Amino acid sequence: MPRIRLPLPDPEKPPPGPFRPEFWRSPLRSPQLTAMLGLVLLIGLPAVALTGLLSNDAYQPGLGGNALGRDVHGPLDFYLFGWPTGPSWLYAFTQGAHVIIGLAVFPVVLAKLWSVIPRLFEWPPVRSPAHALERLSLALLVGSALFEFVTGILNIQYWYAFPFDFTQAHYYGAWVFIGALLAHIPLKLPTMRRSLALRKAVLDGAGPLASPAVDAHARPLTSPNPGPTTLTRRGLLTAVGGASLILVLQGVGQSVGGPLRSLAFLLPRGRTRPGPLGFPVNKTWIGTGLHRGAVGVKWRLTVRGQRTVVFTREQLLALPQHTYDLPIACVEGWSTTQSWTGVRVQDLAALAGASGRMMLTTVSLEQGTYGSATLGHEQVSDPETLLALRVNGLDLPLDHGYPARIISPAIPGVHCTKWVSEMQFQTVEA
Amino acid sequence: MSRLRARYGAGPAHLLVLVASFAIAGAAVVGWVQRPRDLEGVLIWFAAAVALHDFVLLPLYSLLDRITVARLPVRSAAYVRVPAIISGLLMLVLFPTILGFGAHREQAASGIAEHGYLLRWLLLTAALFLVSAFAYALGPIRRRT
Secondary structure, eight states: OOOOOOOOOOTTOOOSSTTSGGGOOOTTOOHHHHHHHHHHHHHHHHHHHHHHHHHHHHTOTTSTTTTTTOOTTSTTOOOOSOOOOOSTTHHHHHHHHHHHHHHHHHHHHHHHHHHHGGGGGOSSSOSSHHHHHHHHHHHHHHHHHHHHHHHHHHHTTTOOOOSSOHHHHHHHHHHHHHHHHHHHHHHHHHHHHHHHHHHHHHHTTSSOSSOOOSSSSSOOSSOSSOOOOSSOHHHHHHHHHHHHHHHHHHHHHHHHOGGGGGGOTTSTTSOOOSSTTOSOOSSOHHHHTOOGGGGSTTOOEEEESSSEEEEOHHHHHHSOOEEEEEEEEOTTSOEEEEEEEEEEHHHHHHHTTOOSSEEEEEEESOOSTTSEEEEOHHHHTOTTOEEEEEETTEEOOGGGTTTOEEEOTTSBGGGSOSSEEEEEEEEOOO | OHHHHHHHSSOHHHHHHHHHHHHHHHHHHHHHTTSHHHHHHHHHHHHHHHHHIIIIIHHHHHHHHHHTGGGSOHHHHHHHHHHHHHHHHHHHHHHHHHTTTTHHHHHHHHSOOOOOHHHHHHHHHHHHHHHHHHHHHHHHHHHHO
């Protein structure tokens, strides 16, 4: 059988412009620089991806309407385990880490892309089927990485400048990224290790500073026609590291809160209102557009189990009250821990004749996104899961969910329904 | 095996890894098309972002570098580049807050009308350039010792 030869362009004659190696003049680009940045990302990116998947798990999209319209029967719509309730700061920690590490590695991602950009203009564009597939995979990797970082960074700043649903796009985009990263790591790990070993050899005085090609076929990243050194490698790493550090401080400030909160001086969550009730809020009363009358003397809480029971706020206050320090932890990476007082959800279940393994759907007077949320049996059976009536020793203010709100350890803040009007206990099979 | 290597251009592990990767991406698209309008929005938004970078931002920052830093003496250019890169990266990441793009939503969410982000960014930028200027002034001394 005759071998099929594709009419390949002449590898020795690239068209003028970026396809010629001498077009790229920065003396900074080298396999060593790329490998050093790659090593940072090898640790940082899996950490961001993993904490992101944990957040999907914490939202328990398989329960009730928690998936916000996403059909959870697709091939990647699984969640691994029911979300635990302890330690109570678990979600504040995993989601704080997701946002902080994400902010930290974004400048490194940009520097890494800059360091390899001559490869985008390889000549010939395709050497073999293997090379073509690899370049396609790289397109997915770079595209999905930028997509994930940009949507995430816009979301934590309340600029919803995208014509699609954030949760769904950020979730499926993440899977494209994870898939491409899982291929990129094993394919490029040997190159990275060789480059780093070579750097060590150079540092040990074993060879000249000129970097030989580490990838047999690919054009070396080192410029054959370098311009003057207007920025050293140390200078570049200082710039990238400096930007990362300042961004990390922003993330730490809004996540740890307390005296550190003002570190987040360039993010929306760097400040709180004064007083014991001034802690951060995700949706204000004014933002709901509800009328004051809806939460006045006519307000009732309906609890549905084996039977239906209706409570006034006075009746709820007459039930045994419990106080716990619990965080509100937002998907945007900010959190705040306060002292909540109210009725155990377990006690309300018992009064409605519900028992056993149960999930709980809570309905708010406010019928927007997250106007309803479903808690799993782990949350329902935890004694610290409360229908809170007071916070920090005072009645809940309207912004924090008066007359009553849900608070439960280690769940995403938006599942702690405010202005609760109805609670539905449903038995689940073990 | 050697026929695969000759035709494909790499070993079987290479092919296997990439096929697995594309399978995951395909599964993500299967999930995504549950809302076809969403996927369409993503693709349009993505193409617009690429065009914005390649045709507006890239020429802009290249030109800025050409007419400013590239004209400086080699020795001092780095001391302008480093604070400029840090300040620029912060603006790139935080511009929705610094320029107030999300402010309306944010106020409805948090109940706080926060101003002054632009001033803070300018002050931070000034501080970065100041530190860099000190480092530049001290540089020759350190090199002598």
